[in-house]
Amino acid sequence: MKLVYCCTALLLFILTHRVCLGGNILVLPIEGSHWINMDILLQALHSRGHNLTILRSDKSWYVKENSSYYQSKTFSVEKSSVNESFMTKLLFEMVDYERGALPIMNFLHLTVGMFGTFLEIQNSFGEFTTAILDDENLKNSHFDVLLSDPCWGGGAILAKHLNLPLVYNVRWLIAGEAHLSIAPSPLSYIPITGSGHTDKMTFIQRVYNMILHLITEIQKNLVIKVVYQKLCEKYLGPDCDYNQLMIDADIYLMRSDFVFEYPRPTMPNVVYMGGFQCKPAKALPQHLEDFVQGSGDHGFIIMSLGTFVSEFPSDLTEMIAAAFAKLPLKVIWKYKGERPTTLGNNTLLVDWMPQNDLLGHPKVKLFVAHGGTNGLQEAIYHGVPVVGLPLFFDQYDNLLRLKDRGAAKILSLATVDKDDNFLKAVEEVLTESSYRENMQRLSRLHRDQPIAPLDNALFWIEFVMRHKGAAHLKAESYRMPWYSYHSVDVVLFLTGAVLLLLVTAVVFIRCLCSTLCKRKVKRD
Structure with missing residues (x-):
């Protein structure tokens, strides 16, 4: 009988300890395949005793309102650009265009012609973000961390608004691959998405790569200015810079690894979890x-x-x-x-x-x-x-x-x-x-890894919850303006100093020559 009591007490201790470790996680997902891999993370977090609250639109296509492992908070929006009919229409247009257009025209269509569609999608999510930020009940709730996919850009604003640590489930940061915004990214061997290049590029390919990068950056900055900077100024104050806020996540859970991705520089708060959704096969129906x-x-x-x-x-x-x-x-x-x-x-x-x-x-x-x-x-x-x-x-x-x-x-x-x-x-x-x-x-x-990608991702989410963030992993580069990051101001200062020395030396030599010449004239 004592053995039964001991086992029961031990079981209660384990379960109580598990509940005590559970945290409250706020989740801002996006639709489609991005939701599918986010959902895998959520189920794993739930199995570890965490409470999950999902923010969703009433026009949501994939994120269901009712679930056994999360509670949802639904916000009403006037319309949503991303739905099944929209994606089917977009697919047929792109197929028809690619099959009939010259390569250069297809490139221009994808990089410039599609910008209006991309902006429409981001505006739709901006409306959804506004509905969330206007909710007073959410601001009075207690959460330990915000988990967000930054392909749509509202997560950074919401985390700042609620004063929460921020973890990204990420590959894309609005319009570009996330590494480009946070890590050194030499365009000589890092191909921009859409270029169709490997990490071994010819001179012409590197020129093309640079042009595509500039176009992508222009698009991203236009979207930020039109959609997200306005939200920043409205809810966080006129001095808030969205570009800096966007990259200031505590942890980047990167949905890739270097078996799949080309080798490249990275940062301390980037955690690679490529293939985290993979698992041994089960029996088929x-x-x-x-x-x-x-x-x-x-x-x-x-x-x-x-x-x-x-x-x-x-x-x-x-x-x-x-x-x-x-x-x-x-x-x-x-x-x-x-x-x-x-x-x-x-x-x-x-x-x-x-x-x-x-x-x-x-x-x-x-x-x-x-x-x-x-x-x-x-x-x-x-x-x-x-x-x-x-x-x-x-x-x-x-x-x-x-x-x-x-x-x-x-x-x-x-x-x-x-x-x-x-x-x-x-x-x-x-x-x-x-x-x-x-x-x-x-x-x-x-x-062949020391820890499974999913377990690694879960550890770092819980790490941020335990320590209220991961500020010690954030490089100072996140807070530097571009001209300081690239040492443009230092180069200009040193160039000016050298020029000043040269001008001073030239003036001194001219004065010296003039003085010597005058003395010679007097002697003569």
């Missing part, structure tokens, strides 16, 4: 297991174009379906559009699929993907080679990192339907063993 087992020794292919893409132009889907029908393998294709007439008996269309579990199945041979970070990290984790069909945003650049390492083949929308290019690419990756070998090598590198 019975209908999918029966389907893939029917592939025999050939194995199967999976195809998914990501969270945002529910359908595709009909001529492309007909071409893809016809190509799959010629293969001896089974195919599982995530697709919600109209059923292609050329679909073969070997292809199964599904609205949803357990992508991680399929990629971890022993019979999987190939992943046909759009190039989203989540999917590619899962492919790396499970060692599955990729045929890439990038659609927009960072997808081409993501796939390029795998292609550069010999683990992927990339097709463009402009040429995918010509000369059986799609079928040839699939067959090449299936038959050439180097693709699988290279991807499995990346998988071994990714898995």
